Amino acid sequence: MKRLALGLVASGAFLAVGCASAYQGTYDKTYQQLESQADAERRKEEAEHAEAKKYAAVVYFATGSALIDEEGQREITWFVEKLRPYPKAVIDVQGFADSTGSEATNAALSMQRTQAVVAALVSQGIPPDQVRQAHYGANYQAATNTTPQGRRHNRRVELSVE
Structure with a gap:
């Protein structure tokens, strides 16, 4: 047992x-x-x-303005369409100004331009939490400020993917 x-x-x-x-x-x-x-x-x-990350866009502005013109709207629309297949992409939006005007004016303009582009992105379906924004006033010039064409290149908002 x-x-x-x-x-x-x-x-x-x-x-x-x-x-x-x-x-x-x-x-x-x-x-x-x-x-x-x-x-x-x-x-x-x-x-x-x-x-x-290979997609980027630049929106240019008139002197003293934060209004997005037709060309800028087309650029933003193109950028948004290119990013549709990538719904998790985080977009960096960086605003700049030329050296026309005071430092305070340029800081405010670059901020207003950045906010205008962010609003356009959001209106086209980009979630606000996927957009990072910064504004630099007349710092970080893309071109010389001694010519009208150079100043135009400095009045810009750059869009890129982080």
């Missing part, structure tokens, strides 16, 4: 270890599958992000 009892206990222990081992194997396999899927998703997002 003792032998039978010991045999049953040993069989039960063997069965328990076997079940735990089988469960651990199933768990490990499931974990590896989930980890593999997560890695594939991460690689896909990284590739999409790299693709989206």
Whole structure:
């Protein structure tokens, strides 16, 4: 009888270890599958992000103005359309001014221009939490301020993907 009892206990222990081992194997396999899927998703997002980063746009403004003209509207629309396949893209919007006017005026203008472009992006479906904005006044010139054409290039808002 003792032998039978010991045999049953040993069989039960063997069965328990076997079940735990089988469960651990199933768990490990499931974990590896989930980890593999997560890695594939991460690689896909990284590739999409790299693709989206190639798009950029520049909107130019008239002297002393933060109004977006037709050409600027077209540029923004083009940019938004290019980013539609990348709904998680974060957009950097950076505003600038030329050196015409005071430092305070240029700081205010670059901020107003940035806000105007952000409003245009949002009106075309870009979520506000995916837009980062900064404004620099007359700092960081793209061209010389000694010519009308150079000043025009400095009155701008640049759009890019982070």
